[in-house]
Amino acid sequence: MLLPWEYGVRNLLRRPLRTALTLIALSTVVMLVFVVVGFLRGLERSLATSGDPDVVLVYSVNSIENIENSSIPAQTASLLTASLEGIEHRYGVSYASPELYLGTRVLTAEATEGLGLVRGVTHTAPLVRRGVRILDGHWPRAGEVIVGRLAAAKLGCEAESLAVGQSLEFEGSSWTIAGHFAAAGGAFESEIWCDLPEFQNATKRQDLSLVALLLSPQSNAAIIELFCKERTDLELHGLRETDYYQTLQQHYQPVRLLAWLVVVLVSAAGVFAGLNMMYGAVAGRIREIATLQAIGFRRGAILLSIVQEGVLLAAAGSLVSGTLAFTLLNGVAVRFTMGAFRLNIDSTAILLGCSVGISLGILGAIPPALKALRSEVAVSLKAV
Template sequence: MLPFTYALRNLFRDPSRLAQTVGGAALVVLLMVSAAALNHGMTQVLSASGSPNNVIIMGAGSEESIERSEVHLEAEAAAATGIDNTATILGTPAVSGEITYQAPIRTESGKEEPALLRGVLPKALLVHTTVRLLEGTFPNSGEVMVGKLAHRKLGIPENEIAVGKTLYFGNVAHKISGTFSAPGTVLESEIWFDRNDLSTLTQRDTLSAIYARLDNPEDFDNAHVFTLLRNDLELSALREDDYYSKLESFYAPIKIMIWLTVSLVAAGAIFGGLNTLYAAFGSRTREMATLQSIGYTRKALLVSLLQESLLATMSGTLIALLIASLFLEGITVPFSVGTFTLTLSPSVLITGLTTGLLLGTLGALPPAIRTLAPKLNKALRS
């Protein structure tokens, strides 16, 4: 086998070729890491948003979207008494009728952006157990409470939705009474209104859905039986985690498009890299033949060429991961139902490292084999 230092020295034979190889590998790996982080972040936030203990009671036929669902007001009281084994906290059933609505919200600076609004009463906190009040108070009439990441959804600086600021729904002003967190869920991107206020503003006399928290996830059948017994209310029960799983399936085509786009760009970079390696290795045919004539086997030479390629591509991989950690880690990305945070999880890092390894091996094999293919006497005369 050739010494490892031989491959290392050959890297710096042509600085421009080295820069192209390292830069191309860094670009491809960075694209793959970005795509993996986007898909992972979206999947994580949707899977974490649903609790197995929570049941969503929606209008029959509207199971695909809470925003399109309509539930009669009297159904909330009926659910609180009609669903067995509902969690009870300080004597209050954990049942919350809520309005979910998407509409433009205007800030004091005049910027108007669409936001996901939720009309709630204080008992919503009995159901949405991940919600924690960070600052201020729960909203009363004329007030709103904003999620910690709502400013990302609106595309505005965080200080524009600080406690004490004002948001406008149409021409109606609402003072921000508090800020809340709900780590890893879409709730953190929402704006919570007093339910009666949002009902008036949206001119609706129905709820979007009723959320009920069960003592045990296995008691879901009790909620399902309730909807069957109350045919007059035209209801349907769905586990909250199942609802968000369906949303994840809805976004599957977007994830596929992300991978396809990245793959097309990566393919262009890979073909460019192959051309560079063909030119680089092709100019060394006589050198490879000389090494064979002094006793080195084609296998040893192939390994050395692969080492050289891997050194370049893995250097590019490390540069890409460094860039990702500096500029991608922690970025929040808005989408229709909320926001999610990009994280360099183990699976994302493995995607980047695997991409670098494949670039260094599969990308170098064709030009390396072509370089070593000619017979020794012909290669020495080339």
Template sequence: MLPFTYAIRNLVRRPGRCVQLILGSGLVVLLLMLAASLNRGMNRVLIASGSPQNVILLGAGSEESIERSEVAPSVPDIAAAGIPGLRTVLGQPAVSGEVHYNGLVEISGDRASQALLRGVTPRALWVHREVRILEGHFPRPGEVMVGRLAHYKLETSAARLAIGQTIRFNDVELRISGVFDAPGTVMEAELWMNIGDLLTLTQRDSLSCVVVALGRAELEDADLFTKQRLDLELVAMRESDYYAKLARFYAPVRWMAWICAVLIAAGAVFGGLNTLYAAFVARIREFGALQAVGFGRFALLASLLQESTAATLMGALAAATVGLLWLDGLTVPFSIGAFSLNFEPDILALGFGVGVGLGIIGALPPAWSCLRPKLIATLRAA
């Protein structure tokens, strides 16, 4: 076998081609790690947004979209009395009537951004126990409370959504009263406001949903309630099941990220094949001389694979460094919330595995093509 130092010396002997291989493989590895992180982040935030201990009462036929659902304003009180075994807070059933609305909010001047607004009462904190008010207070009429990541969704600065600042919605100015978080959920990118204000500003006369927190009750109890009160035209589903459906709805978006990354990787592989073929063909005389002094073709093949893999692993290392230093923790907004990119150990392992694969796949065909001819043919070709 040829020493490993032979492969490294040949790698740095042509710095231009070496840099080209490192940058190309690094870009491919970074894109694949980004695709993996994006998929995991989006799926994780959607799955974590729903609690299996909560049940959502929606308008019949609106199971796919909470924003299109219509529920009578009297349903929260009727559900509190009609579903036995709900969790209680301060002796009262944990039931929250809510309005969900996706609309334009003016942040500064005439610039408007798409926002997710949720009209709530203080009882929303009884059912959404992951929500914590970090600063300020729960919104009163004329006020709005912003999620910790709402500024990413609204494409503005966190300072612009600080307490005391104002936003405009449907030509009405709302004062920011507080900031809340709900770690790992889509709620962190929402704006919460008084339910009466949102009903008035959107000219609605119905709620979007009613969220109930199960105590001793089960989903079947809520489902039985909806079947007994057919006049209310309701369906019951676990909050976790609703967000799991949303995760499946966004699956094509996640797959598109993978498809784009794979297509770019395929293009890079073909480019690498051309680069390595040109590099190896220029060394045919060298290969013939090494075979003449006793090194076999498989020893030469192993050395060429080492040379290529070393370059692609350096690219993978560069990609991992960029990911950890500049992209890890980056918040990415999407249509119903925001999530963070996390370059976790298994994603980094995927990147280095791809680096090894690129080195082998990119070098094997041109290396074998140059080493396949017999020694005499190789020397004549040189």
């Protein structure tokens, strides 16, 4: 015969202070799991949405996966458009975007300095970077920049510092913010874009970092990759943009493994904390457990009732943490080496966080309950 369901619920209410402390401890552990999993999901989403399958990046073969270290001649864009077929071409304009991309110190109007990602572009950039949308303001003119909506997070400054009309200083020049843009959650959102020739003059560089090419619907990226391999004198490397960001995911694999290790360690710490608290809770109920056995309840029924209490607490803690994480953490911008991205508390994060919480309730309740049930009933009835 099983104990009534209400019995476990009433037991939790009989000890409000201990129940509250256990609930806070479980909620804290589950919240940490939500933070780490949200970080991982946000990083994966940012890398996954950054690439365009129809865009091919051409950059220096010596830069490997770090385009910031790439340096190619300034005439590379015109050479590619003149030598290759299959590049999108409309109204006399080739969809090729020459770009200079580097990380540099950026000083805001409030004297906040941070490491920013600046990309020098031309008027053809919006044709190739099809995911970019201007949110407010206008395309940058002479002496102006347009900033991504996560650039403030990358710089570590307040969003008001990057409002339209504010000024920025980098590479020895002052720039006025002309507007803001979004890129569907991609890596571009943490960057600052300005006019390519002006940026080259400011940095005293006449080279490029890369050329982004938009392929026509009937074209294949292999044509560009083959051209780069055949022209060994140019030392170019062609790679589909989605493949480039896939290599970045592999590059950040150690970081992701470390984050999953943190999830495991936090969960393990939560299990031990739950064991400690449940041992204390069960230790004060030895006579109660012995009395239940004396009046005829089986040990399995008592064990199930104690596990029920742990699961109820864990479920409540998971619900509290999930609600707080979804309302307070979802979409929060965080800085990273690649730029900035938003924490993503999606269905996968909710599932993992709640699974960890329920597991803590079960694993934390079983060992102390088994220990109490092993004691002799006559001895336990005399316990103080």
